[in-house]
Amino acid sequence: MPDVSLASRVLALEAGPADLLVLPTDVRDVVSFRGSFESAPDLGVADDVVQSLVAGLLDKGTKHRDRFEVSEALEGRGAQLSFYSDGLRMGFAGRALRDDLPDVIALLAEQLLEPALEDAEIEKAIVRATASVRRSRESTGSQASGAFARRLYGEAHPNYVLEPDDELDRLKALTPDEIRSYHETHVGSDGLTVAVVGDVDIEATQSAFASALGEWARHGRSPQFEPSPAPQPPGRVVVEMADRRNLDVRIGHAVDLRRDSDDFLAAYAGVFALGGNFSGRLMQTVRDEQGLTYGIGSDLGAPSVRHDGHVRVRVALSQENLERGIEATRAEVAAFVLEGVSPEVLEQTQTTLAGRHVVGLATTGGVAARLLINAERGFEVGYLDAYPDLVSALTADDVTGAVQRHIRPDEFQVAVAGTLPE
Numbered sequence: 560m561p562d563v564s565l566a567s568r569v570l571a572l573e574a575g576p577a578d579l580l581v582l583p584t585d586v587r588d589v590v591s592f593r594g595s596f597e598s599a600p601d602l603g604v605a606d607d608v609v610q611s612l613v614a615g616l617l618d619k620g621t622k623h624r625d626r627f628e629v630s631e632a633l634e635g636r637g638a639q640l641s642f643y644s645d646g647l648r649m650g651f652a653g654r655a656l657r658d659d660l661p662d663v664i665a666l667l668a669e670q671l672l673e674p675a676l677e678d679a680e681i682e683k684a685i686v687r688a689t690a691s692v693r694r695s696r697e698s699t700g701s702q703a704s705g706a707f708a709r710r711l712y713g714e715a716h717p718n719y720v721l722e723p724d725d726e727l728d729r730l731k732a733l734t735p736d737e738i739r740s741y742h743e744t745h746v747g748s749d750g751l752t753v754a755v756v757g758d759v760d761i762e763a764t765q766s767a768f769a770s771a772l773g774e775w776a777r778h779g780r781s782p783q784f785e786p787s788p789a790p791q792p793p794g795r796v797v798v799e800m801a802d803r804r805n806l807d808v809r810i811g812h813a814v815d816l817r818r819d820s821d822d823f824l825a826a827y828a829g830v831f832a833l834g835g836n837f838s839g840r841l842m843q844t845v846r847d848e849q850g851l852t853y854g855i856g857s858d859l860g861a862p863s864v865r866h867d868g869h870v871r872v873r874v875a876l877s878q879e880n881l882e883r884g885i886e887a888t889r890a891e892v893a894a895f896v897l898e899g900v901s902p903e904v905l906e907q908t909q910t911t912l913a914g915r916h917v918v919g920l921a922t923t924g925g926v927a928a929r930l931l932i933n934a935e936r937g938f939e940v941g942y943l944d945a946y947p948d949l950v951s952a953l954t955a956d957d958v959t960g961a962v963q964r965h966i967r968p969d970e971f972q973v974a975v976a977g978t979l980p981e
Contacts, residue, residue, distance in 0.1 A: 565920070566941045569930065570761065574768035576748035576775055580930050580940065581764060582756045584923060590660050590764075591923035593931045594753035595650030598745045599780035603715035607644070608729050609741045612684050613676075614644040616738070617651075619684075620675035629666065638663045640670070646717045647782045647865065648935065649746065654924060657758045661767035668771035676742060681735045689730050696723045699807035700873075702798040702976035707809035710796055710972045711869055713789035718861045718868065747778040754930035757923040782865065791972065798976040804878050806977030810888060811857075811871035812970045818936050819864045825953055825961035830859045830870055832900050832908045832958070833892065840904075841872065844891050851884040852876055857892075864936050870966055878980040885973060893968040899959030913947040 565582065572579040577594070600606030618640065620626040633640055638655040640663065651671070655663040695701040708720040721729070751772070755764055793812075816823055834841035834857030841855045855874040862868030872892060876884040900908075919925045920943075933942045 566943045569940045572765050574765045575773035577751045577753050577768050577772055580754045581759055581761055583759045584757055586757050586923055588657050588758050590657055590757035590759055591654045591927045592753055592755040593652045593927040595648045597750040598649045599782045605729050611644040613742050614642045614649055615684055616676055617642040617670045617674050619680045621669045622673040622675055632666055664767040665771045672775055676739050678735045681738050685730050685733055692723050692726050699803050699976040703807040703809045703974045706796045706798050707974035710791055711813045717866055748775040749777045752934045754927040756927040793970050795973040800977050803977040806876050806881055806975055808874045808876055809871055809974040810971050811869055812972055813869045814965045815867055816862055816965055817864055817867055818862050822961040824949055825957040826965050827859050828908050828953055829900055829958045829962035830857050832904050833857045833895050840895055845887050849887055851880045851887055896962055896966050900955055902955045905955050905958055909950050912950050916946050
């Protein structure tokens, strides 16, 4: 079990443009860190495609050393560095020995501020991304999820998913100059927050970040996206795919709910009880009792503090069970909403959610990730410790009320991908 007073030991520090959250722990010699910054992509012109490519290119060499020298600098210290794109933000994660941390931070800054972004590497990245999109066209799961997202959201919403052909066209039209321009105008220290956890030398760490990132400019950009889903009447969309007798289906709708909404946690617990794991109601009924599917689950997908998300059921069905499976799933969700969540089911859900939180804090990397996520959401550091108590404090009435407010089976959208039965 983690120390119940983790949050009380977190230090909030300034280091140049970065807000640091530093948590010294009893782990010897090892330090993990995770950080992110606002990149504010213009989703209306599919900037997220470019942002993802830029994130993937940051470890492909800098203006001072090629990718092999970068790799050698990390491997020689047993250190790790990676970069990612996460909707409206970009981020990085790393791990190093205590004494090597200043050098790894300096390398991080070099990769962020002065990536090589050479034509050859950019062209390779576009080829890889193109191949990935083409593979996704062969996946019923990817096609169903994409069609579902397009049914719920407008093109400038962070949860919108491009049509594969449109994404391929976007990739084909990209030039190295556009990639470099995106880095210059979007990769800056706006909203830069870094969580550092482990055997931390506090003064040395603060000094290292201030020195390495002190010249990293802010761009003052703000996110450009639609704040709410595009209205669509309930209906069904089908993505026809040849030779795919096992079909993937997505059922659900957008919800007026953000991560900092008062009843988010109650709604999350309710959707988890519906189908968050193998003990969820959907698995016990549609799969185990009725035998209509080999895989089904539900989630409260992709909300943030800046935009809403959706409630979604994922179900895999054979051709012969397609219609019966969809109807059984819809009926089971409707019954769940009508009946609400019993105290017994809620207790099981609370135990699972609290346990997952504890397991996530078992490593320095897990704690750093959780600190950063909470900071991105605007939560106080104390949320790190408070989460299990907040989950435990939920009542059956709280959860039932949230479920009945936010899940509306008569407004469900349905997306199907695969070969339809004749």
